[in-house]
Amino acid sequence: MLQPGDKAPEFKLYATPDQRFSLAELQGKNVILAFYPADWSPVCSDQMGLYNNMLKYFSKYDATILGISVDSKWCHLAFSKDRGLHFPLLADFEPKGEVSKAYGVYNEEEGECDRALFVIDKEGNIAWSYKSPTALNPGADGILEALEKLNPKTN
Amino acid sequence: MSQLTIPINDTDHFEGKADAPITLVEYGDYQCPHCGAAYPVIKKIQEAFPDQIKFVYRNFPLSESHPMAFACAVATEAAALQGKFWEMHDIIFENQRGLSNEALFRMAEKIRLDIEQFSNDIQKDTLSDKVEADFESGIRSGVNGTPSFFVNGTKFDGGAEDLFGMFREN
Numbered sequence: 430m431l432q433p434g435d436k437a438p439e440f441k442l443y444a445t446p447d448q449r450f451s452l453a454e455l456q457g458k459n460v461i462l463a464f465y466p467a468d469w470s471p472v473c474s475d476q477m478g479l480y481n482n483m484l485k486y487f488s489k490y491d492a493t494i495l496g497i498s499v500d501s502k503w504c505h506l507a508f509s510k511d512r513g514l515h516f517p518l519l520a521d522f523e524p525k526g527e528v529s530k531a532y533g534v535y536n537e538e539e540g541e542c543d544r545a546l547f548v549i550d551k552e553g554n555i556a557w558s559y560k561s562p563t564a565l566n567p568g569a570d571g572i573l574e575a576l577e578k579l580n581p582k583t584n
Numbered sequence: 585m586s587q588l589t590i591p592i593n594d595t596d597h598f599e600g601k602a603d604a605p606i607t608l609v610e611y612g613d614y615q616c617p618h619c620g621a622a623y624p625v626i627k628k629i630q631e632a633f634p635d636q637i638k639f640v641y642r643n644f645p646l647s648e649s650h651p652m653a654f655a656c657a658v659a660t661e662a663a664a665l666q667g668k669f670w671e672m673h674d675i676i677f678e679n680q681r682g683l684s685n686e687a688l689f690r691m692a693e694k695i696r697l698d699i700e701q702f703s704n705d706i707q708k709d710t711l712s713d714k715v716e717a718d719f720e721s722g723i724r725s726g727v728n729g730t731p732s733f734f735v736n737g738t739k740f741d742g743g744a745e746d747l748f749g750m751f752r753e754n
Contacts, residue, residue, distance in 0.1 A: 475729045481648045483723065513648055568728035570586065 430533035430545065430560055437462075437549040438531040443502040444517040450495065452553065459492035459556075459579055460549040461572055464534050466541040466563060468500045468508035468518075476544075476566045481514050483569055490576035492548075495519055499526050499541055534560065548575040586726025586739040595714065596640050597660075597669045600630065604638040608747070609734040611642050611722040614657060614676045615650035615683055616730045618743070623677040625744035633751055641673060643718040644730050652683040655706075657715040659688045662705035663697055671695040 431437070437460075441451040452460065465476060480487075480494055487494055496518040500508070505518040521528045521542065529535040529542035536543050546567060548557040557575035561567035592598070592607060610626065612619040630639060643660075645653035656676050663672035675691045676683070692702045705711065722732065726739055733740040733747055740747060 478646060478649050479728060482646050482719075486720065486723065515648075566728040568586070568726045569723050570589075570726045573723060 430543075431547070431555050431558060433555055433557055435555045437547070437553050437555050438528070440519075440521075440528040440531070442497070442519040442521060442528060444495075444505075444519055446502050446506060450517055450519055452549070455493055456553060457551050459490060459551060459576060460547075461487065461492055461494040461576075462532070462547040462549065463494060463496045464529060464532070464542040464545040464547075465496060465498050466536075466539065466544060467498055468504050472544075472564060472566050477514060477518075478512060479566070479569060480516065481512070484515055486569075486573065487576070490573075490580045491551075492576050497521050497528065497542065499529065536563075546572060548572060548579070550579055588734045588737045588739075589724040590721040591737075592640055595717075596642065597664060597673075598638050598640045599670055600638040601635060602638065604636055606633075606636050606751075607638045607640060607734075607736055609640045609642060611644035611718075611725075611727045611730060611732045611734075613643075613645050613650055613653045613730040614660075615653040615680065616646065617680070619731045620677055620680040622731045622744035623674075625748055629744070629748050629751060632748075637751075642722060643715045644722045644727055644732070645715065645719065646730065654712070654715060655685060655688065656683060657718075658706050658711050659692065659702075661711040661714050662702050662708075663692065663695070665705050666697050666701065668695055668697060672697075 437452060439452050441449050444450040463480065477496055494516045499521050501522045502520040505520055509518055526535045526542060534543040534545040544561045544563050546559045547555055550556045556579055559567060559571050588609060630637060643657040645657050647654045660669055660672040663669055672695060675695055692699060
C-alpha cells in the first residue's frame with residue numbers, strides 16, 4: 430500500500446457511462462480517494478452515505494472525494510442514483526483492479542479492492558493513507574485530520 | 585479505539601445524575617430506524633441503572649438519507665430553549681413514522697411548548713449551528729453511522745442491546 434510521501438499514481442477511469450475522470454484534472458485540489466470493495470454491500474453503502482453528508486466539510490478544505498471500486502460504470506450509475514450520491518464513483522473495471530493494484534490495495538483472493546483511504550495533496554503526493562478492516566466503516570475523522578494538516582490556515 | 589474528541593460541556597443535554605460514574609453519549613439521527621430501535625433500549629438501561637448513568641444525546645443527522653433529520657434536531661434544540669429538550673427528543677422517537685414539519689408542530693403542541701416562540705426559534709442560525717457542531721464533533725470522534733455510542737469517552741463497538749448486556753455484566 431502506498432504511503433505518505435509517495436507520488437499518487439495517475440489514472441483515468443469512467444465515472445459515468447460517457448465520462449472519464451483523471452487525477453491530473455484535479456491538480457491544484459486536495460483529493461480524497463476512497464477505495465471500497467463493492468457497490469450495494471451494506472458497509473460500503475453506509476460509508477459512501479456518510480461521505481455524501483460530508484461534502485461541505487471536504488470542500489472547506491478544498492478537497493474533492495472520489496469513490497473507487499471494481500464495479501462497472503453502469504453498476505456505479507445505478508448505485509449512485511439509488512443512494513442519491515453527489516460525488517463521482519470511478520470504475521476500476523478494465524483492466525480489472527489496475528488502479529487499485531497501483532495503489533497497493535487490491536485483494537487478489539476476493540477480486541475486489543480493499544477498503545482504503547488516501548488523501549492526496551495539491552501537488553499529487555500522498556499525504557495520508559489508511560487501510561480499514563473490510564467489514565468496518567472507517568468514518569472520516571482520519572480524512573479530516575489529514576486535510577487539516579494540509580490546510581492549517583482554515584482552522 | 586476512537587475517543588470522544590469534544591468533552592461533555594454546557595451545550596450538551598443530559599439525563600440522569602450529573603456526577604454519575606458512567607457517561608453514555610449517543611450520536612443519533614431522529615429519522616434513522618436503528619436509532620428508533622435503540623430508543624426504548626436506552627430507556628430500559630436508564631431505568632435499570634438510575635444512579636449510575638448520565639445519558640447525553642448529540643445530533644448526527646444524515647440529511648442526505650433522512651430529509652427530516654435536521655429539522656427534527658433543530659426542533660429539539662428549540663424545545664431545549666423552553667426547557668423541554670428531552671420531551672421533544674422522546675416524542676419524536678415515539679412517533680418516528682410519518683415525520684414532517686406539520687408533525688413536529690403537533691408534537692410541540694402536545695408537549696405544551698409556546699408555539700409562537702418555537703416557530704421563531706427554529707429559524708435561528710444558532711440552533712442549526714449547534715446541530716452542525718454536534719455533527720462535526722461526531723465526525724472528529726470517528727462516528728461512522730447512527731446510532732454511535734461512547735462510554736466514558738471511548739467509542740463502543742456495538743448497538744444498544746450490546747450496551748445493556750455490558751452494563752448488566754458489570
